[in-house]
Amino acid sequence: MEKYSFPKILYHALRGHKHWQPAWRSPLPKKSYDVVVIGGGGHGLATAYYLAKKHGVTNVAVLERGWIGGGNSGRNTQVTRSNYFYPESAAFFEHSLKLYESMSRDLNINVMFSQRGVLNLAHSDHDMEMLARWTNAIQLNGIDSEILTPQQIKEMEPLIDINARFPVAGGFIQRRGGISRHDAVNWGYARAADALGVDIIQNCTVTGFNISHGTVTGVQTSLGDISGEKVHITVAGHTSVLAKMAGFRLPLTSMALQAMVSEPIKPVLNLVTVSGAIHMYVSQSDRGEIVLGAGADVYNSYAQRGSYDNVESCVAAFLTLYPRFSRLKLMRQWAGIVDISPDTSPIMGRTPVQNLYINCGWGTGGYKAIPASGDTMADTIVNDRPHALIKPFSLERFESGALVDESAAAGVAH
Amino acid sequence: MFRISCPFCGERDENEFVCGGQAHIARPEPAEQVSERDWAEYLFFRDNPKGLHFERWQHRYGCRQWFNIVRHTVSHEILAVYRLDEAPPDVDREEAV
Ligand SMILES: Cc1cc2nc3c(=O)[nH]c(=O)nc-3n(C[C@H](O)[C@H](O)[C@H](O)COP(=O)(O)OP(=O)(O)OC[C@H]3O[C@@H](n4cnc5c(N)ncnc54)[C@H](O)[C@@H]3O)c2cc1C
Ligand SMILES: [Zn+2]
Numbered sequence: 001m002e003k004y005s006f007p008k009i010l011y012h013a014l015r016g017h018k019h020w021q022p023a024w025r026s027p028l029p030k031k032s033y034d035v036v037v038i039g040g041g042g043h044g045l046a047t048a049y050y051l052a053k054k055h056g057v058t059n060v061a062v063l064e065r066g067w068i069g070g071g072n073s074g075r076n077t078q079v080t081r082s083n084y085f086y087p088e089s090a091a092f093f094e095h096s097l098k099l100y101e102s103m104s105r106d107l108n109i110n111v112m113f114s115q116r117g118v119l120n121l122a123h124s125d126h127d128m129e130m131l132a133r134w135t136n137a138i139q140l141n142g143i144d145s146e147i148l149t150p151q152q153i154k155e156m157e158p159l160i161d162i163n164a165r166f167p168v169a170g171g172f173i174q175r176r177g178g179i180s181r182h183d184a185v186n187w188g189y190a191r192a193a194d195a196l197g198v199d200i201i202q203n204c205t206v207t208g209f210n211i212s213h214g215t216v217t218g219v220q221t222s223l224g225d226i227s228g229e230k231v232h233i234t235v236a237g238h239t240s241v242l243a244k245m246a247g248f249r250l251p252l253t254s255m256a257l258q259a260m261v262s263e264p265i266k267p268v269l270n271l272v273t274v275s276g277a278i279h280m281y282v283s284q285s286d287r288g289e290i291v292l293g294a295g296a297d298v299y300n301s302y303a304q305r306g307s308y309d310n311v312e313s314c315v316a317a318f319l320t321l322y323p324r325f326s327r328l329k330l331m332r333q334w335a336g337i338v339d340i341s342p343d344t345s346p347i348m349g350r351t352p353v354q355n356l357y358i359n360c361g362w363g364t365g366g367y368k369a370i371p372a373s374g375d376t377m378a379d380t381i382v383n384d385r386p387h388a389l390i391k392p393f394s395l396e397r398f399e400s401g402a403l404v405d406e407s408a409a410a411g412v413a414h
Numbered sequence: 415m416f417r418i419s420c421p422f423c424g425e426r427d428e429n430e431f432v433c434g435g436q437a438h439i440a441r442p443e444p445a446e447q448v449s450e451r452d453w454a455e456y457l458f459f460r461d462n463p464k465g466l467h468f469e470r471w472q473h474r475y476g477c478r479q480w481f482n483i484v485r486h487t488v489s490h491e492i493l494a495v496y497r498l499d500e501a502p503p504d505v506d507r508e509e510a511v
Contacts, residue, residue, distance in 0.1 A: 207511055240462035241511060251458035253435070254487070299433035300487045302464040302510075307415040309429045342458045399454040 001195035004108055023187055024194035029201050029226050033061045035381060036219055036228030038206045038242065039235035040064025042073035042182075043359055043366065045189035045200075046374020047232060047381070052196035054375070055382045060198045061228075062190075063221060065205040069186035072236050073367065075336035077259050077293040079272055079283070080368040081118045081177030083138045083145055088392040088404050089345065090141035095389060096372030097176060103371060107188035111180045112286055118177030119153065121275040121321075123166040135172045147172050157271050165320050166278055179272060179283050179291075185370060209246045215354040216246070230381055232357045237302065237337025239360035248352045250360070251398050252339045257296040257364050258306035260314070260333035262325070264288030273321075280317035290328065292318055296338065296364065306335040338363045343403040348377060349386045349394045357381050358395070416490045420473045421481050421497055434470035436460050437482045438502060464488060465509035468502055 002008070002021045012020055035051055037044045040062050051057040064070070080100055082093040104111050122128040131147070138145035148171050150162045162168040190200055201223070208220035209231070218227030233242045237254040269284035281293045294314035297307050311333055319326055341347055341361035346369065348359050359377050362369060376387035386394055392404055419425045442448040442456055461467070467487050472480045484494040484505055494503040 205511060238464070240460075241464050241509070244461075244463075244509075249455075249459045249461065251454075251460065252462050253460060254462055254464075300435075300462060300467050300469065301490070302488045303490060307428060309415065309427075398458045399450045 001108075001191060004110075023191040024200050027199045027201065029061060029063075029199065029204065029221070029223055032218070032227040032229075033199075034059040034229045035232060036060075036226060036230070037062045037232045037234060038219065039071070039233065039238075040068035040190070040200060040202065041071045041234060041236060042069070042186050042189065042370035043236075043362070043373045043377070044232070044234040045186060045193060046370050047234060047359070047377045048198045048200075048374075049189045049193040049196070050374045050378035051381065052193060052198055055378060057378075057382060058197035060193075061226065062193070062198060062200045063204045063206055063219070063226070064200070064202045067202050068190050068200060069183060072336040072338060072362075073186050073370070074182055075259065075334055076182060076367040077281070077283070077291050078179040078182050078285075078367060079118065079177070079281070079293075080113070080180060081174050082143050082368075083118070083134075083174040083177065084141070084406060085134060085137050086404050086406060087141055089406055090138070090143055092372055092376075092389050092393075093368060094141075094143055095375070096369050099371035099375065100180065100368070103180075103185070103188070107192045109184055109188035109191065111184040111188055113178060113180040114286070115176050115178040116271055116283075117156075117173050117175045118272040118274065119148070119157065119171055119173045121153070121171040121273065121277075122169045123275065123277045124169055127277055128169045131170070131172050138174070143174070144176055145172055145174055157269065157273060159268060159322050159324055160273065161321060161323055164323075173271070177272065179285070181286070182367060189370075189374070206242065207245070209353075209356070211246065211353060216356040230355045230357065232359065232377065232381055234359045234377075236360065236362060236366070237339050239339050239358065243351070243358070246351070246353050246356060250347065250358070250395070251342050252347075252361060253300055254302055254337050254339055255296040255298065256301040256303055256306045256335040257338045258294040258310055258314070258333065258335045260292050260294065260311065260330050261285070261289035262292075262328045263331045265290070265328070275317070275321065278317040278320060280314060280321070282318055282322070289331065290325065296340070302337055304335055304337055340364075342398070343405040344407040345404040346373075346393050347395055348373070348390045349380055350384070351395065355384075416492070418471060418483065418492065419495050420476060420479070421495055422477045422479050423473060426473070426476060430473060430475040431471045432474045434472055434480065437468045437470045463509050464511070466493065466505060466507050470498075
C-alpha cells in the first residue's frame with residue numbers, strides 16, 4: 001500500500017499526479033476463500049479489514065454487485081453520535097465513535113471526522129421533558145450530553161430562527177458527535193483491507209447459495225461459483241432477498257430513505273442540528289453543501305428513488321427553522337434502500353444456516369456503526385459466537401421478546 | 415410518487431393513504447399452543463420481496479377504509495386492488511435479485 005503523507009503529495013504533485021497507485025487491486029475471484037463477504041458497503045469492507053487485521057484471516061473476498069460504497073454507505077448524511085437511550089446501544093455506538101476518532105490514523109486516510117456537535121431541538125415543554133429524560137439516560141450510560149437553553153442555541157448556531165412557527169424551547173448536544181466523509185471511510189477500509197490481502201471484487205452479483213446439510217459451502221455469482229468456509233451477508237436493503245435465497249425470512253422491511261444537498265456556499269452552519277418534532281436534520285459539508293435528510297417512504301420499496309412529497313416536507317421543515325435559506329438552490333437529491341427492523345436496532349450474528357452470518361437492520365442509522373460493526377462481526381465470524389457487544393442484537397431476540405426498542409430515542413436523528 | 419385506486423373513492427394520490435404492511439397474515443391458533451417461534455413469525459417476520467407485494471393500505475385521509483393491493487416494489491406498478499374479504503388475485507410472483 002502506498003502510504004499517504006504530505007511528502008507523498010509533494011512528490012506526486014511534481015510529477016503531475018500521473019503515478020499514484022490504484023488504492024486497491026481489481027482481482028478476478030479465486031475458487032475458494034476462508035470468508036466470503038457479500039456486499040461492499042462500509043460494513044462489509046470494515047468486516048473484511050478487521051478479519052485480516054485483528055484475526056489474521058486474509059483469504060477473504062468482498063463481493064459487490066455494483067461499485068463499493070454505491071449503496072447506503074455512499075448515500076447517507078454522515079451523522080455520527082453515540083447518544084442512544086439503552087445501555088446496550090450506548091455501549092456499541094460509543095465503541096464505534098471511539099473508532100471514528102482514531103480512524104484517519106488507523107487507516108492512513110483523511111476521513112475528515114469533524115466533531116462539531118450534534119444538537120437536538122425541543123419545541124415545547126413536553127419535548128423538553130423528553131429530551132431531559134433522554135439526556136439523563138445518556139449521562140447514566142457514561143456518555144457526554146448537555147442541556148441547552150434557546151439563548152445558548154442561538155449563540156452556537158445564529159442562523160436558527162428560535163422564534164419560528166414552532167419556537168425552539170431548548171435542546172441538548174453531544175459535542176463529540178459530528179460528521180465525516182463517507183467516501184473516504186468506504187475507500188479507507190477497502191484500501192486497508194486490500195493491502196492485507198483481501199480481494200475486493202466489484203460487478204459481482206450473488207444470485208444464490210450452495211448449502212449442504214444446513215451448512216453453507218459457498219455462493220453462486222454472476223462470475224461463477226465461489227466457495228467459502230464461512231459466508232457473511234452485509235447487503236442492507238437487500239438482506240431479505242439474500243435470506244430468501246438461503247431459505248429463511250427476517251423481520252425486515254426495505255424502504256426508500258432520501259437525502260439532498262444544496263449548491264455549495266461559504267461556511268455558515270456550525271453544528272449538526274436535528275428536530276424530531278418538525279422532522280428535519282441538517283449540516284453543512286466541508287464542500288459547502290447544505291445537507292438535508294428527509295424521511296422514508298413508509299412502504300416496502302426497492303426502487304432507490306423516493307417520493308416528491310417527502311422532498312417538499314423536508315425542505316419546508318428546514319425553512320421554518322432557517323428562513324434565510326429560502327433562495328438556496330437544491331443541487332442533488334437521491335434515495336437509498338434501508339432495512340428497517342421492528343425495534344429499529346440492528347440484527348447481527350448467526351442465522352438458521354450454519355456458517356452463514358448476517359449484519360443488517362441498520363435502517364436509517366448504520367453509517368456511524370461501520371467500524372464497530374466490522375470489528376464485532378469479524379470477531380463473531382472467527383469464533384462462531386456473538387461478540388459481547390452485539391449479543392443483545394441477535395436474531396433470537398424476536399423470539400425471546402428482549403427487543404432493544406430504540407425507535408423513540410433514535411427518531412429522525414439517524 | 416404513485417396513485418392508488420381506492421375501491422370506494424377512486425384514484426387518489428399516494429399521500430392520502432398509509433401502508434399497513436404485508437397482507438394475508440393469519441394469526442396462529444390456539445394461542446396457548448403457539449410456540450415462541452411461531453409468535454415471532456406472526457408478529458415480526460415478513461416476506462419483504464423485491465417484486466410483487468400483497469399489502470394492506472388504508473385511505474386514511476379519505477374514506478378511512480382498509481383494502482389490499484398487489485404492488486411491484488421496484489416499479490411501484492399496482493397490478494390489482496381488492497377488498498379485504500376477497501381472495502388474493504392470481505398473478506405471476508417472480509422476484510428480482
Ligand atoms: C439517505 C440516507 C441517509 C442516511 N443517514 C445516515 C446518517 O446520517 N448516519 C448514519 O449513521 N446512518 C445513516 N444512514 C444509514 C446508513 O447509510 C446505512 O445504515 C449504512 O450505510 C449501511 O451500510 P452497509 O454496508 O450495511 O450497506 P450498503 O452500504 O448499502 O452496502 C450494501 C452493498 O451490498 C450490495 N449488494 C446488494 N445485493 C447484492 C448481491 N446480491 N450481491 C452482491 N452485492 C450486493 C449493494 O450493491 C451495496 O453496495 C442513511 C441512509 C440513507 C439512505
Ligand atoms: Zn377511499
